[in-house]
Amino acid sequence: MTEAVAGVEDRWAIADLLNVYCEALDSMDLDRLRSVFTADCAVAFGPNERLNAEGVDRLIAALSRLWRWRRTSHHLSNVRIVFDGANAAEVVSYVIAWHERPDRSTATLYGVYRDRVVRTSLGWRISTRRQEMNGADAGFSVGIFPATRRPPPAGWVAPHIDGPATRQP
Amino acid sequence: MTEAVAGVEDRWAIADLLNVYCEALDSMDLDRLRSVFTADCAVAFGPNERLNAEGVDRLIAALSRLWRWRRTSHHLSNVRIVFDGANAAEVVSYVIAWHERPDRSTATLYGVYRDRVVRTSLGWRISTRRQEMNGADAGFSVGIFPATRRPPPAGWVAPHIDGPATRQP
Amino acid sequence: MTEAVAGVEDRWAIADLLNVYCEALDSMDLDRLRSVFTADCAVAFGPNERLNAEGVDRLIAALSRLWRWRRTSHHLSNVRIVFDGANAAEVVSYVIAWHERPDRSTATLYGVYRDRVVRTSLGWRISTRRQEMNGADAGFSVGIFPATRRPPPAGWVAPHIDGPATRQP
Numbered sequence: 001m002t003e004a005v006a007g008v009e010d011r012w013a014i015a016d017l018l019n020v021y022c023e024a025l026d027s028m029d030l031d032r033l034r035s036v037f038t039a040d041c042a043v044a045f046g047p048n049e050r051l052n053a054e055g056v057d058r059l060i061a062a063l064s065r066l067w068r069w070r071r072t073s074h075h076l077s078n079v080r081i082v083f084d085g086a087n088a089a090e091v092v093s094y095v096i097a098w099h100e101r102p103d104r105s106t107a108t109l110y111g112v113y114r115d116r117v118v119r120t121s122l123g124w125r126i127s128t129r130r131q132e133m134n135g136a137d138a139g140f141s142v143g144i145f146p147a148t149r150r151p152p153p154a155g156w157v158a159p160h161i162d163g164p165a166t167r168q169p
Numbered sequence: 170m171t172e173a174v175a176g177v178e179d180r181w182a183i184a185d186l187l188n189v190y191c192e193a194l195d196s197m198d199l200d201r202l203r204s205v206f207t208a209d210c211a212v213a214f215g216p217n218e219r220l221n222a223e224g225v226d227r228l229i230a231a232l233s234r235l236w237r238w239r240r241t242s243h244h245l246s247n248v249r250i251v252f253d254g255a256n257a258a259e260v261v262s263y264v265i266a267w268h269e270r271p272d273r274s275t276a277t278l279y280g281v282y283r284d285r286v287v288r289t290s291l292g293w294r295i296s297t298r299r300q301e302m303n304g305a306d307a308g309f310s311v312g313i314f315p316a317t318r319r320p321p322p323a324g325w326v327a328p329h330i331d332g333p334a335t336r337q338p
Numbered sequence: 339m340t341e342a343v344a345g346v347e348d349r350w351a352i353a354d355l356l357n358v359y360c361e362a363l364d365s366m367d368l369d370r371l372r373s374v375f376t377a378d379c380a381v382a383f384g385p386n387e388r389l390n391a392e393g394v395d396r397l398i399a400a401l402s403r404l405w406r407w408r409r410t411s412h413h414l415s416n417v418r419i420v421f422d423g424a425n426a427a428e429v430v431s432y433v434i435a436w437h438e439r440p441d442r443s444t445a446t447l448y449g450v451y452r453d454r455v456v457r458t459s460l461g462w463r464i465s466t467r468r469q470e471m472n473g474a475d476a477g478f479s480v481g482i483f484p485a486t487r488r489p490p491p492a493g494w495v496a497p498h499i500d501g502p503a504t505r506q507p
Binding site (some may be wrong): 007008011075077078079080081092094096111134135137138147148149150151152155160 | 175178181184189190191192195196199234236237240242244248265267269275277
């Protein structure tokens with residue numbers, strides 16, 4: 001019984017962890033951002049190695065690149081937690097990451113975080129994160145890992161509809 | 170006491186259910202998408218009957234139309250669950266549904282899901298879903314049910330403000 | 339033990355409170371909107387005093403200004419609750435607030451709510467709210483409080499990268 005309750009409270013703690021990442025990144029509070037990760041974390045944003053980092057020191061140094069943006073806003077949702085024992089969990093979440101350049105042009109990412117989080121003596125931390133993207137607007141051109149989307153089966157034909165195809169959800 | 174804890178864990182299970190819908194739709198994993206619904210589900214997207222489906226077989230066949238899009242991303246938030254006994258609940262949630270066409274043009278829906286979910290032997294499932302929309306961008310032209318918005322009372326006059334009206338939130 | 343469970347259920351009740359704000363605002367159900375706040379609430383949107391209100395009567399009168407918009411959609415996420423005793427909490431949340439004018443032009447805010455909520459005999463209520471913004475699109479021009487973003491340290495130099503700066507996340 002106690003364990004069941006702990007599990008529920010852990011869910012909120014893990015969701016808070018992901019939220020603090022967003023808050024710390026949008027406020028560029030790098031000390032707070034550091035507190036989200038394990039010392040030996042591994043974070044991968046895309047196939048280009050300069051987008052990836054191993055160890056929290058390298059990660060925080062890498063994320064300082066966000067000062068290139070004038071402002072950012074990371075809206076996290078769809079948080080789905082699957083526990084792997086009492087002290088670890090796999091977490092999938094979605095993010096709308098809005099970025100504004102100094103010239104006021106913007107870039108918006110429709111992303112997916114795939115995280116492993118672990119319970120440490122200091123609380124839950126992200127130990128590995130892989131960022132994927134479902135898509136992005138035309139202003140965003142970073143080489144984030146594309147999320148997997150299954151192709152239609154061979155021979156698939158769009159169902160007949162009245163009116164233009166673009167009028168379907 | 171046990172029931173209270175069950176209720177809290179059920180909330181996470183129901184939120185996960187809605188999240189899996191988004192993940193399965195964005196990855197076009199139709200088998201996984203099927204697992205979200207009851208066999209006799211009824212789903213309505215709009216007044217045009219071709220947007221609606223009864224029974225999970227027809228629903229999944231209908232949702233295969235999303236292959237017309239090149240990519241999609243469904244960002245779910247504002248999940249509010251009202252239990253109706255221990256084995257059913259009414260759920261309201263919001264979605265930002267981003268769609269990209271093969272020509273890279275996009276369509277974004279600001280939608281609301283109104284669901285009834287039920288506990289089955291396999292876990293929580295959506296038994297009925299009605300999609301409404303608060304709005305959409307100019308690229309989106311599907312006839313989704315409009316959400317209800319109350320008109321101002323007769324004789325309502327916008328309060329006097331200094332500066333243009335568009336500068337008010 | 340009972341307290342721990344109550345805490346978890348309170349988290350959902352507080353999240354629901356913030357969700358009802360969005361639902362009531364988007365449907366312009368001002369009676370329902372009123373139910374979200376304490377009678378003596380204080381809400382501040384920006385440095386211009388006409389954007390702020392003390393007391394629920396003035397607040398609801400002020401929020402009637404949203405009828406100037408044709409439609410709105412408030413997508414709430416990143417809800418992080420820190421309890422201050424059993425009967426109060428500080429809550430940070432993010433909002434993507436989409437607004438459409440009668441001429442169909444739109445304005446989107448990437449906002450942050452900083453709330454204090456309190457437990458009353460009628461349930462949880464917002465007693466103070468401060469809205470900040472991480473950013474907004476070009477269509478939005480209201481003077482919302484800017485969120486704090488730390489500047490780079492003196493002498494900060496963007497790390498050398500291959501390719502244009504805008505290709506970094």
